[in-house]
Amino acid sequence: MGRLVPAVTRALDILELFLERDGPLSAPDIVRGLGLPRTTVHELVGTLTARSYLAPVPGRAGHYRLGVRAYQLGSRYAEQLDLAAEGQQVARSVAESCQETVHVAILEDTDVIYVAKVDSTQAVRMVSAAGRRLPAHCTAVGKMLLASLPAEELAARLPDGAELRAMTPDSVTDVAALRKELADVAERGFAVEESESNTDVSCVAAPVRDRSGRVVAALSVSVPLIRWNRERRDELAELARRGAGRLSERLGHPKR
Structure with a gap:
């Protein structure tokens, strides 16, 4: 196996937090859960949101849920x-x-x-x-x-x-x-x-x-x-x- 890319690993760690917890997560929740710097979390969350792997929760500023892209990937996996x-x-x-x-x-x-x-x-x-x-x-x-x-x-x-x-x-x-x-x-x-x-x-x-x-x-x-x-x-x-x-x-x- 080749070298793991740290940024990709951290982004996946963020997504996998949703497997462990019910409901939406805030940026501070992710910082505490993964022990990452706040600036790193904000950059990763911004990227994941832009690609629709995360989505902002309406009416709850700074909180995120899994986005439609995560659902689409899960559905494609299930089909196979x-x-x-x-x-x-x-x-x-x-x-x-x-x-x-x-x-x-x-x-x-x-x-x-x-x-x-x-x-x-x-x-x-x-x-x-x-x-x-x-x-x-x-x-x-x-x-x-x-x-x-x-x-x-x-x-x-x-x-x-x-x-x-x-x-x-x-x-x-x-x-x-x-x-x-x-x-x-x-x-x-x-x-x-x-x-x-x-x-x-x-x-x-x-x-x-x-x-x-x-x-x-x-x-x-x-x-x-x-x-x-x-x-x-x-x-x-x-x-x-x-x-x-x-x-x-x-x-x-x-x-x-």
Whole structure:
């Protein structure tokens, strides 16, 4: 990498302050936040405003918000994103760290569709494929995605009396029981499936968010029962959360 240009670095630092704070910023806020000289800040803010990366706040002299050019660049970046391709890269990284099978899935009606998948390197492993469709209520990714729906939308997709198909003897087939579990998932922040889609496999999943904060996918780690216990579950849940967080960042969601 070549030498970094100080003026460009400082201008980007100013723009990135808006990722850390809500609302507009004043020149003194920027001086305090970055420790830059006042004259430098005024010159940089003037340049960024002239190029529409910042905009003055009407009625609040000396205060600035992000300008339309920043929005245009963000929108162009979002247009170029490919969930499957980004998910495959992150899934590969997670799989390398735990040596288990990793999936990324989306919700379609009451099913999940796997859009990315990386196999475990271990001899005993889950066998699946990208593009596969399964009932959402039988999978950790599906439970995570269902739990992220607004209550009205969940009720529309899974009304009282809806028939839930069982894939194994452990599959949840009662809507009321499923809704109770989904409430627990939403509170806990990750979903668990134990032998509900495959009698020999358990799974944990975490939510993937887009730049607006909406849950658009879920990332899961699947484990044969011979390697599954409470301690392993918690360890893999944390890996899934971190992986889902990285994928969310790639989709434009602010880093927390």
